[in-house]
Amino acid sequence: MENHQFQEALESLKNTKVRMTPQRHAILEFLFSAKQHPTADEIYKALESKFPNMSVATVYNNLRVFKEVGLVRELTYGDSSSRFDSNTSDHYHVICQDCGKIVDFHYPGLDEVETLAEHVTGFNVKNHRMEIYGTCPDCAKGQAH
Numbered sequence: 001m002e003n004h005q006f007q008e009a010l011e012s013l014k015n016t017k018v019r020m021t022p023q024r025h026a027i028l029e030f031l032f033s034a035k036q037h038p039t040a041d042e043i044y045k046a047l048e049s050k051f052p053n054m055s056v057a058t059v060y061n062n063l064r065v066f067k068e069v070g071l072v073r074e075l076t077y078g079d080s081s082s083r084f085d086s087n088t089s090d091h092y093h094v095i096c097q098d099c100g101k102i103v104d105f106h107y108p109g110l111d112e113v114e115t116l117a118e119h120v121t122g123f124n125v126k127n128h129r130m131e132i133y134g135t136c137p138d139c140a141k142g143q144a145h
């Protein structure tokens, strides 16, 4: 459960004004151990037995705090709820269209696309988002029989 990135996150929090609470510790630990890009709701469900007084809103507010200090990234998907990513380095996502699982995928950043987009449109381009969709191995197995 205790991994290197989680320890680093705890260390970097000490240098911010963010006060560590048992709830925050548990949310952060879940995020760093899950690797599944959970929603606030999923985190809430995983931790509600431990913290009966905690609400989904509390989880969400804590996630926003982590986001503000750069510990997590929020992935927004239009109408459905946001997912949270403890991996803040640049990476892409492969998303299963059957179960919604999001897996990290490392690929050199497509900087040329940004440069070209800037050149063609005159926009001041800040970032881009690329997602790859398909069926994950677990779901593919399930469909086989």
Ligand SMILES: [Zn+2]
Pocket: 096, 097, 098, 099, 100, 101, 135, 136, 137, 138, 139, 140
């Ligand atoms: Zn799947």
Ligand SMILES: [Zn+2]
Pocket: 037, 085, 087, 091, 092, 093, 103, 104
């Ligand atoms: Zn990710």
